[in-house]
Amino acid sequence: MTDLQIHESYQRLLKNEDLSTPLAAILALTEMMKQSNAGTMFELLNELKGAAEALSKHSPNPIGLNAGCELFIEFITLFPHDAASFSELKTELIRQGQQYAEEALAYRTKIAELAFDFIKDDSVILTHSYSRVVLQTLLMAHKRKRISVFVTEARPRGMGIKTAEMLTTAGIPCTVVLDSAVAYAIEKVDFVLMGSEAVVESGGLVNAVGSNQIAIIAKAANKPFYALAESYKFHRMFPLSQYDLPSHNPGVLSFPQALSARTRPASSGLPSESSSSFSSNSSPIKISQEDIARNNPDVDYTRPDLISLVFSDVGSLTPEGVSQYLVGMFAG
Amino acid sequence: MRMPSLSAKPKNERKDERDRNNNEPRKLHRNNNSRVREYPALQDHPLPNRRAAASTSKDAPTNIRDGAGGPDGSSDSPKSRGLRIFSHFGLPKTPGHQIKGDIHPAIVKLGLQFSEFKICGANARCIATLTAFKTVIQDYVTPPHNTLSRHLMTHLSPQITHLVTARPMSVTMGNAIRQLKLEISGSDIDLPEQDAKDALCHKIDEYIRDRIIIADEVIEDLAVKKIKDGDVVLTYARSSLVEKILLRAHSLDKRFSVIVIDSRPLLEGKTLLHSLASTVPPLPCTYALLPALPSLIIDADIVLLGAHSLHANGSVYSRAGTAMVAMLAKEHSVPVMLCCETYKFSDTVMLDGFGKNELAPTKFSPEVPKSNSNLEALNPLYDSTPASCITAVVTEVGLIPPTSISSIPLALGRTTL
Numbered sequence: 070m071t072d073l074q075i076h077e078s079y080q081r082l083l084k085n086e087d088l089s090t091p092l093a094a095i096l097a098l099t100e101m102m103k104q105s106n107a108g109t110m111f112e113l114l115n116e117l118k119g120a121a122e123a124l125s126k127h128s129p130n131p132i133g134l135n136a137g138c139e140l141f142i143e144f145i146t147l148f149p150h151d152a153a154s155f156s157e158l159k160t161e162l163i164r165q166g167q168q169y170a171e172e173a174l175a176y177r178t179k180i181a182e183l184a185f186d187f188i189k190d191d192s193v194i195l196t197h198s199y200s201r202v203v204l205q206t207l208l209m210a211h212k213r214k215r216i217s218v219f220v221t222e223a224r225p226r227g228m229g230i231k232t233a234e235m236l237t238t239a240g241i242p243c244t245v246v247l248d249s250a251v252a253y254a255i256e257k258v259d260f261v262l263m264g265s266e267a268v269v270e271s272g273g274l275v276n277a278v279g280s281n282q283i284a285i286i287a288k289a290a291n292k293p294f295y296a297l298a299e300s301y302k303f304h305r306m307f308p309l310s311q312y313d314l315p316s317h318n319p320g321v322l323s324f325p326q327a328l329s330a331r332t333r334p335a336s337s338g339l340p341s342e343s344s345s346s347f348s349s350n351s352s353p354i355k356i357s358q359e360d361i362a363r364n365n366p367d368v369d370y371t372r373p374d375l376i377s378l379v380f381s382d383v384g385s386l387t388p389e390g391v392s393q394y395l396v397g398m399f400a401g
Numbered sequence: 402m403r404m405p406s407l408s409a410k411p412k413n414e415r416k417d418e419r420d421r422n423n424n425e426p427r428k429l430h431r432n433n434n435s436r437v438r439e440y441p442a443l444q445d446h447p448l449p450n451r452r453a454a455a456s457t458s459k460d461a462p463t464n465i466r467d468g469a470g471g472p473d474g475s476s477d478s479p480k481s482r483g484l485r486i487f488s489h490f491g492l493p494k495t496p497g498h499q500i501k502g503d504i505h506p507a508i509v510k511l512g513l514q515f516s517e518f519k520i521c522g523a524n525a526r527c528i529a530t531l532t533a534f535k536t537v538i539q540d541y542v543t544p545p546h547n548t549l550s551r552h553l554m555t556h557l558s559p560q561i562t563h564l565v566t567a568r569p570m571s572v573t574m575g576n577a578i579r580q581l582k583l584e585i586s587g588s589d590i591d592l593p594e595q596d597a598k599d600a601l602c603h604k605i606d607e608y609i610r611d612r613i614i615i616a617d618e619v620i621e622d623l624a625v626k627k628i629k630d631g632d633v634v635l636t637y638a639r640s641s642l643v644e645k646i647l648l649r650a651h652s653l654d655k656r657f658s659v660i661v662i663d664s665r666p667l668l669e670g671k672t673l674l675h676s677l678a679s680t681v682p683p684l685p686c687t688y689a690l691l692p693a694l695p696s697l698i699i700d701a702d703i704v705l706l707g708a709h710s711l712h713a714n715g716s717v718y719s720r721a722g723t724a725m726v727a728m729l730a731k732e733h734s735v736p737v738m739l740c741c742e743t744y745k746f747s748d749t750v751m752l753d754g755f756g757k758n759e760l761a762p763t764k765f766s767p768e769v770p771k772s773n774s775n776l777e778a779l780n781p782l783y784d785s786t787p788a789s790c791i792t793a794v795v796t797e798v799g800l801i802p803p804t805s806i807s808s809i810p811l812a813l814g815r816t817t818l
Contacts, residue, residue: 271793271802307793307800309627309703309736373802374789393808396801 072123075101079124079134089201090266091137091301092170094124098141099166102159109155117142130316130367132275133266136304141166143399176299176382181206184262184297184380190214192259195251195287198223198277199232200264202297207262208239217242219254223277225362248279252286260293263371267304268296268381270395272373272388275304275314278366284375293377300383303391305399308370321366487779490758491569500563507536508560512567518667518762523709523745524617524641527573528609530564534581535602542594549597550588557585569759572710572718572747577608612744616797617642620740621649624705624795627738628657632702635660635735637726639669640707642740644676647705651677651684658685660697664722665690666765666780691722694729704730706786708741712751715788715803717741721781724754727790736792739803743796746806754784 079097082088088096101120107113121138125131145162152158180202188194188210196203196218210216218236222245223229229245236243246254261283267275274280274296287294308314373388380386386394500509511533514520520529534557541556543549561578564570570578584604588597624646628634634657636643647659659677663670670688677684689697704726710718717723717739730737751757761780788803798809 270800305799309738309792313627313736389802389804392802392805396798396805396808399799 072120072127075120075123076127087174087201088170089299089302090133091140091299092173094121094134094137095141095166095301096170097124098138099163099170102163102166105159107159110150110158113159114142114146117145125315130266132304132306132314132316132368133302135306135315136267136302139305140301140303144169173299173301176301177202177205178209179382180297180299180380181209183385184295185210185213187260187293187295187378187380188214188216189259192216193219193257195219195221195246195254195258195261195283195292196232197221197229197261197263197280197283198226199228200297202299203262203264204232204235206297207236207241211239211241217244219244219246219258221246221248221251221279221283223279224248225358225365226277228277248282251279251283255286255290255292258287258290258292260295260377261287263294263296265296265298265302266368267302267306268298268379268391269304269370270307270392272376272379272390272392273308274298274371274376274379275308275368276371278369281311281369281371281375284371288375294375296371296376296379298379298381300381303381303395303398305395311366311370314366314368314370316366316368320364322364487758487760487781490760490781502559503556504563505533505537505540505560507533508563512563515564516567516762518765521667521669522639522641523571523573524613524742526571527577527744528613530574531577531581531605531609534560535605538598538601538605541598548590549592549594550586550590553585553601554582557581573745576744576747577612580608581605613742616742616744617645619797620742620795621646623800624738624740625650625653625655627703627795628655629702630656632657633660633700634658635662635698635701635704635726635730636673637662637670637704637706637723638664638667638720639673640740642742643705643707644673646740647677647684648680651680658687660687660689660701662694662697662722662726663688663690666761667720667782669720691725694726698726698729698733698735701730701733701735704735704737706737706739708739708745709783710745710747711739711741711794711803711806712746713748713807714750714752715791715806716751717786717788717791717803718747718751718754718757718783719786721754721784724784724786724790727786731790737790738800739791739794741794741796743798743806743809746809748807751785754781758783 075097078100079093082093082096083090085093098117098120101116102113105113105116107116117138121135121142124138125135128134144165148158148162148165150158152161184206188206192210192214194207194216196207198221207216207218218241220229220233220236220243233243233245263274263276263280263283265274265276265280269275274284276296284294306315311317373392376388378385378387379391381391383394384390504512511520511529514529515526520526537557537560538553541553543552561570564574581601581604584601588600592600620642628646628650632655634647636647636659650657661670661674661677663674674686674688677686687697706717706719706723706727708717708719708723712718717727727737759782761782763778766778766780791803793800794803794806796806796809801809
């Protein structure tokens, strides 16, 4: 299976609304295994690693996907080799992979049940962007408790509006707040529920951009910040800062140097002169939403000390608990 | 097969504790003898550290006695009040201390190197100790009517005591020796003596290779990935591991510069600076003393630190001054990476740098004016950095937060040597 094929199957799987990126990656890898003609475990693992690399290369934001690939490859490495022949073992591994993806879909219900106990009647909840697990939790809470929800708009993708539409359809009182109005709204909020793209080894969180600032605001306002994450999103990665994320590239937050060099005439020395010539000579520059989005990050990293609890299908964990779980799983 | 050796372990540990405490000078106050009661071994053995005792207060009658017989009481003014509340800090012995019992020449030599600070640093001391023990084991002959697995440890104990007398035992040495004891007590009785000794030496080699040398290489690989082009790396004093990481990053053609922060009394950063500056092409370095840190930390992109030991609550016991660097880095939101092998983990809890510490030998102390007898130099060698000031610990099993080190099975010694 070529790199392009696996990427295509991954994209096709992602069209399924219920599948998150790690699960889609796991299923894409099982599809690759089906077509693979590797004769030994070593070959198979090499192929899988190659495929995982190819997937992450083609994806602009590979964090969630990497978490899935990492989990699956780890699982295959540790799987007991007691099948009679390698082809049988491979079939078993494929079956296990698909079964895991199937079972994993039920994780959201489990998380919703865990988080449900933390939602008091008449709560006002702030959430960010669009997350299936948060949505499921809110819908479940709505059945038995009165809740109202603030959803951030979550520029640039504006996924918060999708959340708001779905919540309003379900009859939950819901208001979209601007990303810049979170600090204004936080006083009215009881706690923050945040989905996640990946939970990393420090116990921190990688999620749609804006999560970090919400966490900082929640911390400053002394509001609990709860993260919801299925255990397949636990990722063996330790970002030291925002710029240490694999999704970061030099283009993010870069200054348009080519533009400034063109607008500033080489002959004029004084900055005031150049700025006046800039305003009079050239046509006023328009900045479109796309221009802004191109220069901005998709995801950001939230430090563990800003997170109160992480709800996952393996239990409600403190950020330290997450890191201990991850260390125990991969470093053991 | 391991069961008996495992059950013997706590006893051995307690013995270690006692060995370590032997080195501590006696209590200042006569009424405060709770520690003496707690460690009856103190009364069994003659006080090994006369030098330290001489420098403590003369309130305690034992100190007067010991001080009179001390090898050099000359540097202490007769009116000296000692270090008062810091008197429990271990002080390295002067080279002239007497040798008690059957001490192997390799250990005597090592003891001198320890007390002279010729061999300094947790890794170096651990490797040197294990290498010396290999010689001791090879030269050892089991007396008649004894077995190696039962008798060798009684032969090694005075050697360990001798080393501890020279300088308090490091956590790394403690961990390695504990593992060695486990191996000795677990060695097969039916094995011919030479084979058993060879097997032990092989185990020691494996320990050095797996837990230190290979571990360092893995840590280098992991840490180098976090150094990016254009970064300014700040480090404090000299850690052999940090030095290796910086040299590796440099050899990989990463363009970065280094700020070496240093401090008295040991000024170990000079050694680091020398090795960094002698690379080809030279690595751009800045050297500054600790007081200059606040103005330099703002330029740093990442802080790399070494450790003496890492404790169960995530606090880090390292060269005095490390805590200040880590705290200031946290204050300026500079990520702090601590580089530390898992064998440096200690399952004790360290709350501050006061409970347990060590003093720098007097040769590193500044000259105290003789006229001012109330002035005493205090040079603790270590301090304790709280876990909250450390962003990540780079170990051979990956980058982990300092609080999670206790969940690594390898760190707890639940592994074969």
